[in-house]
Amino acid sequence: MMCEMCGKEVPVTRPVFIERTKLNVCPNCAKFGDENRGASGPSQGPSAQIIEQRLERRNRRMQTKDVYAGRDNVQLIEGYGEAIRKARSARGMDAEQFAASISEKKGIIMKVESEALTPDDRLVKKIEKALDITLTETVQGGGAIGRGNPNAKMTLADFIKKE
Numbered sequence: 001m002m003c004e005m006c007g008k009e010v011p012v013t014r015p016v017f018i019e020r021t022k023l024n025v026c027p028n029c030a031k032f033g034d035e036n037r038g039a040s041g042p043s044q045g046p047s048a049q050i051i052e053q054r055l056e057r058r059n060r061r062m063q064t065k066d067v068y069a070g071r072d073n074v075q076l077i078e079g080y081g082e083a084i085r086k087a088r089s090a091r092g093m094d095a096e097q098f099a100a101s102i103s104e105k106k107g108i109i110m111k112v113e114s115e116a117l118t119p120d121d122r123l124v125k126k127i128e129k130a131l132d133i134t135l136t137e138t139v140q141g142g143g144a145i146g147r148g149n150p151n152a153k154m155t156l157a158d159f160i161k162k163e
Contacts (some may be wrong), residue, residue, distance in 0.1 A: 088113075
């Protein structure tokens with residue numbers, strides 16, 4: 001026998017209502033419909049309870065998810081450049097020696113110390129390990145979006161830079 005939905009040759013098919021149409025389908029395709037139990041005719045289709053379950057699942061799928069909700073944000077500390085410069089000087093290294101010790105360019109280290117360049121996570125970890133300091137802090141919440149109210153929606157004002 002051939003499944004009327006997927007076209008596979010199967011030993012047994014079952015009559016199932018899919019979108020109010022009675023089809024003889026394989027057991028794999030039967031999950032997409034409701035089996036004909038004899039009580040419901042071809043014009044009735046799926047029961048109200050099944051429709052309600054499907055709508056609930058659909059609503060859960062359609063809800064937007066905040067991937068950052070419930071997570072703490074990690075940010076660089078204020079004055080991270082000065083903290084790096086002080087720790088480097090305390091160890092008696094100049095910028096060139098320090099850059100060589102962590103396999104970075106001197107210019108990168110100078111820009112980070114002057115806070116003209118924000119270091120990426122990899123560089124932050126290298127600097128923290130080499131100087132035995134902490135450059136990051138944990139911040140609660142989702143940042144500046146919504147102007148402090150976690151339930152507020154984003155507006156154009158969130159994207160406009162005010163001077």
